[in-house]
Amino acid sequence: MLGKDLLGIEDLERPEIERILETAQRMTEIGTRDVKKVPTLRGRTVVNLFFEPSTRTQTSFEIAGKRLAADVVNFSTAGSSLSKKESILDTAKTLDAMDPDCVVVRHKVAGVPKRIADVLEAPVINAGDGAHEHPSQALLDMLTVFQQKDRLDGLTVAIIGDIAHSRVARSNIYGFGKMGAEVRIAGPPTMLPADVETLGVKAYCSLREVLDGADVVMALRIQRERLEGACFPSVREYAATFGLDRAKLRYAKDDAIVMHPGPVNRGVELSHDLADHRPSVILDQVRNGVALRMALLYLISGRPRTRAESPQE
Numbered sequence: 445m446l447g448k449d450l451l452g453i454e455d456l457e458r459p460e461i462e463r464i465l466e467t468a469q470r471m472t473e474i475g476t477r478d479v480k481k482v483p484t485l486r487g488r489t490v491v492n493l494f495f496e497p498s499t500r501t502q503t504s505f506e507i508a509g510k511r512l513a514a515d516v517v518n519f520s521t522a523g524s525s526l527s528k529k530e531s532i533l534d535t536a537k538t539l540d541a542m543d544p545d546c547v548v549v550r551h552k553v554a555g556v557p558k559r560i561a562d563v564l565e566a567p568v569i570n571a572g573d574g575a576h577e578h579p580s581q582a583l584l585d586m587l588t589v590f591q592q593k594d595r596l597d598g599l600t601v602a603i604i605g606d607i608a609h610s611r612v613a614r615s616n617i618y619g620f621g622k623m624g625a626e627v628r629i630a631g632p633p634t635m636l637p638a639d640v641e642t643l644g645v646k647a648y649c650s651l652r653e654v655l656d657g658a659d660v661v662m663a664l665r666i667q668r669e670r671l672e673g674a675c676f677p678s679v680r681e682y683a684a685t686f687g688l689d690r691a692k693l694r695y696a697k698d699d700a701i702v703m704h705p706g707p708v709n710r711g712v713e714l715s716h717d718l719a720d721h722r723p724s725v726i727l728d729q730v731r732n733g734v735a736l737r738m739a740l741l742y743l744i745s746g747r748p749r750t751r752a753e754s755p756q757e
C-alpha cells in the first residue's frame with residue numbers, strides 16, 4: 445500500500461485511494477475539536493518546498509502537519525541559496541541531509557517532484573507540478589464528492605474549462621475514473637488536451653451537452669500564467685460560452701454540486717452568486733484539504749523510518 449512518494453494519481457490503485465479517503469474522513473473530526481491537535485506525528489519534520497505561489501495547498505499542508513504535531517518548515521525560495529544559483533536538486537539534497545520525514549514539493553515544471561524524489565531519502569509529496577498532476581487536490585475533491593453523494597461509483601463528473609493547462613483536471617480524470625465515475629470534459633478546442641482519448645474521457649464542445657445528466661460540475665481557473673499566446677478570443681467570450689451561472693446549471697441534474705479548486709476568476713468561470721452559495725461546495729473543498737493532507741502526512745511520513753542510521757529503529 446502506497447509507495448515511498450506520492451507523485452500522481454496515475455500511480456495509485458483504487459484500494460490505495462479508498463484508504464486515503466477513509467483516513468481523511470476520520471481526520472475531519474479533529475478539525476471540529478476545541479484543541480485541534482493530536483500527537484500522531486510528534487517528532488517528525490515536514491518541509492514545504494514551494495517554488496510556485498500557493499495559498500490553499502501550502503497553508504493546508506502546514507496546518508495539517510501542525511494538527512498532527514509535526515514540526516513544519518516552510519522553505520521560502522526567495523532569500524534562499526536558489527537566488528545564489530544553487531540548483532534545485534542541490535537545494536533539495538541539502539534539505540534532505542537535515543533528515544525531514546516528508547518533503548512537499550510544488551514547481552511550475554512538470555516532473556520536478558519526481559526528479560527530487562529520485563534523489564531524496566525522504567518521501568516526496570507532489571503539491572502540483574506544471575500542467576501534470578496535483579494529487580492532493582484530486583483526493584480532496586473525491587472526498588468532498590463522497591461526502592455529498594455517498595458514492596463515487598456511477599457518478600457523472602463534468603470538468604469545464606482550461607483542461608490542457610490544468611494539473612487539477614488531469615489528476616481528477618485519473619482519480620474519478622479509477623473510482624468508477626464517468627468523467628467528461630468541455631472547453632474551447634484550444635484548451636482541450638491533445639491526448640483526450642488516451643485519458644479515457646469524452647470531450648464536449650458545448651456546456652449544455654456536457655452538463656446533461658451531470659452529478660458534479662467542476663469549473664477550472666483559466667491559467668493565465670500558463671497560456672502562451674491567446675488560446676481563446678476574449679475572457680468575456682469565454683465567460684459567455686463556458687462560464688457557469690445558475691441559469692446554465694439547470695442543464696445538469698437537479699441535485700448537482702458545483703466545485704472549483706480555487707483561486708476563482710469571479711465572473712469568468714463562475715458567477716459571483718455560484719461562487720458564494722450552494723450548490724457550490726468550494727469552501728468544503730478547502731476544509732477537506734486540511735483533513736486530506738493530514739491523512740497523506742500520516743500515511744506517508746508517519747511510517748517507521750527504514751534508513752540504517754535512523755535513531756528510532
Ligand code: NCD
Pocket residue numbers: 500501572578581611612664665667705706707
Ligand atoms: C490549483 C493549482 O495551483 O493547481 N490551485 C490549488 O491548488 N487549489 C488550481 C489553479 O491554480 O487554478
